[in-house]
Amino acid sequence: MARDDTIPRRTYLKGAGATGTVALAGLAGCTLGGGGDGGGDGGGDSGGDGGGETDTGGATTSGGDADPLTIAATVPETGAFSSLGQDLMRGYELGVERMNQNLDRDVELILRDDESDAQVVREQLQTIVSNNDVNMIWGSFSSLLVTAGSAFAENQNLPFFGVAFAYEAPHRNNNYEWTFAPFPKSRDVARSTLGTLELIPEENRPSNIGIWEPNSGWGEEQADYWEETLSDAGYNVVLREVFEIGSSDFSTLISQSQSAEVEVLLSNPTPPGGITAVNQMQSNNWSPQMLKFVRAADPTAWWSALGQKGAYALMCPGWVPGLTGNGNAALRESYNATYENDSQYLPVIVGGAYNLTQTAEQAVSAAGSVAPDAVRNALLDTEFETVIGNFTFEDNGLPTEGELTSPVGQWWDGVQRLAYPDTDSERALDFRFPIPPWSER
């Protein structure tokens, strides 16, 4: 990895603190970061989903040093992704609360609004790191913002965790050393799309696939995976058209999809773009039989903006109500207790964010230290058990191929519920297919 010659602020603070300690105490030396081996067991339940579920929430015990853990993070409280900012923040807050209970150290999360802007992500992280002895960084939402945060973390030599980050290319192209994504990636999204299609009885299964590809790196990567995976499985990709991110006129794409007789429409637009597209599908009186809008259909704003028009839509947000084990029951209980809620269907981003905190907790516990090198080594050596599943990391921070299933949620009656994979949870639902014509909705 390319390294600049500046001393990271964190290292400077450590060094200055150590020097001061030596001078004052007259010690012969000072070492930073204990080595101790981690005692983390990463235990989660593997039980069912009923009210009596015993669920430890991935409780860990921490060996090694007792240095405080300071985490820097930004979330999009305003701007294009603001509809998800609160859920991301809640997932983090619940996780930090759990970490403070489970780890033998103080855990502090310093959060700032990044305004859904990559430049602001960097500015905010710079401010936090300059003024605090930060041990790790947690990402924002979407590949755009997460990669901005990860670039900063790589420069600072700090472990970085990012969710809502399906884009794989940065892991391979940027020589990541410090960036880890406990989150299903583009390849997993394509596999789960195929899995969802296979839930449909063969005689009713659609064959014509349409892909609306946003003109971005991730848009192209995801479209490539969809085309390759579904073509190999015998489906016909009858349409693949590029559109401009931020576009608000989908009428041409809709006409092209109708003309090509698209039955399954796949895309990964921004949330506002996805909402606009569905509105325009209705006003153009066209609808696919199956609609999957990765990332666009994630926020609760989807339903508040579209209502019943948004039903049937599928999404791959990393976590969906209906997943079981590994702390899912504890997550639901703590969410409802903390936010005075009695919903069985948590916002999906909360689960994804909470899974990030479990990964961080288990890494620190395994490392027995908050020292960046120790945490990174633990990230590379540990099997994690979080609310999204069990997984390890490849050297470049990708979850090891094939270990994570990207859960597919479906909007139904105003909530997102697990449609794929099958679980025995009452929060899951039988995949609703096909989407009826607008005249029948």
Added chain:
Amino acid sequence: MVASDLVVQSVANGLLLGGIYALAALGLSLVFGIMDVVNLAHGHMLMVGAYIAILIFAATGITPLVGMFLAIALMFGFGVLLQKVLLQHVVDEGLEQPIIVLFGLALVLQNVGRILLGGDARTADLGIPGNGFDLGFVFLSLPRTVTFVVSVLLIVATWALLQYTKTGQAIRATAQNRTAAKYMGIDTDRIYVITLGIGTALAGAAGALLSMIFPIDPYVGWSYLLTTFAVVVLGGVGSVLGTLVGGLVIGVSENLGALFLGGGYRNVVSLLIFLGVLLVRPQGLFGSGGGS
């Protein structure tokens, strides 16, 4: 090879969109043609009109077709106030000072919008049941058809106001020669106030109609400013008919560009037309350097 039915559908979609583009550009064209003021805040005025309709719809469920009238009234008042308080002090100081004032106003409107309403995009519904009209060879979306019809009606009404009323005659006289109009007893300061009021009201009306088709956020003003500029340059400054034709051409070219070149090139086509017209016929298709 693109199917002919797709081309027909794209042209139809483009024409429907072009109508509202024309309405959105008309206020800019009038203010430019009559006052010699380049209104850099025009797109943001459109955004404010859209938010008026959206907020009324969100609070009461009243369709933006009705909310549009409140947007027109409020934005007319805003335009009058803007001219009296800010612009009349700089309007005779050359091209630059009004541009700077209006650029500042655009930033103020954008940031006030963001603070008061957040950054999320919002839309409103037409509130009329049904999807549209299937004519067999083409499908006309209901919201787009309604906004097209209303846009054309408002453009015709504006043209009739300029053509057949005393105020309209005074506006045209002021556009042709402000000094001569003054000597003929026309209160040109009042005409400027009315002109900016009409221009701002038209932006508000266009915004209210657009809120039923496209998402609106506080940052949307810049992109509509670019589109409306392209329409004005193509049609000719100050020409009502030119603005209508310019809007239709831009709407159709955007849709055909997206169809033949891909969605990523939608705006490139209209920008190329904008630059081409500037090079070949700077006064636009219907422009003569004078008013309508």
